Amino acid sequence: MYGYTHHKDDHLKRLRRIEGQVRGLQRMIEEDQYCIDVLTQISATTRALQAVALTLLDEHMGHCVSQAIAQGGGTADVKIREASDAIARLVRS
Amino acid sequence: MYGYTHHKDDHLKRLRRIEGQVRGLQRMIEEDQYCIDVLTQISATTRALQAVALTLLDEHMGHCVSQAIAQGGGTADVKIREASDAIARLVRS
């Protein structure tokens, strides 16, 4: 059980919508639609993916990280390090 | 005919791989995989999308924008404005 388990359906719904956006991008390319319109859709898809990531991260901190800290011991440091690394990857991607 | 038309197959191949990554994300959520691993995959997917965007933009400037500038007249300004706006959206997404 992770932090996101309670909102699994919500995440899946958003990811299925993103899958639809990526298929829409393929259709745009196949139909030779205008480059700038394709770029606009890519930006929207990227933002949607980042929104999922931010929600997952928020739930992860409120659940897994919090639990590790509350239990004390060395796991907390590992969890915080992991979260920091994930944040750095998100900021740089 | 746009700048990307010559590399249509390449773009479609990359977008289909991204679609596969998004479906992989759904599977990870369904199988309750660890949040941090899901976040790592989202970062990879975001970077793959941005790489497609950067290639499209490069081809757009080398083709549509260049053509408009070479032909002279007011279209060039419109094309440059459009490209600048698309770049701003990419940088901010």
Place this chain on the structure above:
Amino acid sequence: MYGYTHHKDDHLKRLRRIEGQVRGLQRMIEEDQYCIDVLTQISATTRALQAVALTLLDEHMGHCVSQAIAQGGGTADVKIREASDAIARLVRS
């Protein structure tokens, strides 16, 4: 006393270097240096600023957020929410 207090000198040193980079950018503009070279320097400065932010955030989670969680009570939720919002601002900036 916050998480970053122990590394205050390090943060100040990095921020003074960033201040130097921003003054360098002004000099480049004053001396009419090539736009692309100015842009390269701006990207380097942005990355340096983000690196400071990621370090501060890491220390903040390892200290302030951890402390609030360890103490229990409602403060922990507030701290996690604050951190999540700060992360979202970083990812989107």
Place this chain on the structure above:
Amino acid sequence: MYGYTHHKDDHLKRLRRIEGQVRGLQRMIEEDQYCIDVLTQISATTRALQAVALTLLDEHMGHCVSQAIAQGGGTADVKIREASDAIARLVRS
């Protein structure tokens, strides 16, 4: 003479304001201000830097790149390649 030469004063004014923001960040660290408030200011400074970059890039394309394309010959390709690389650095920073 580059594209940005006509707006030199405007760019310098914005960069001096950004320099002030970076000095403000140092003051915040020196005065042990709250980490989250420091992070908010870093995000604002990053966005201000990116706004300068986007303006410079827009002027660069409307001036240097356009001129190279209008003159024809191999320089145009070099300029477009340079601009694409600068955009990629901005998107990834």
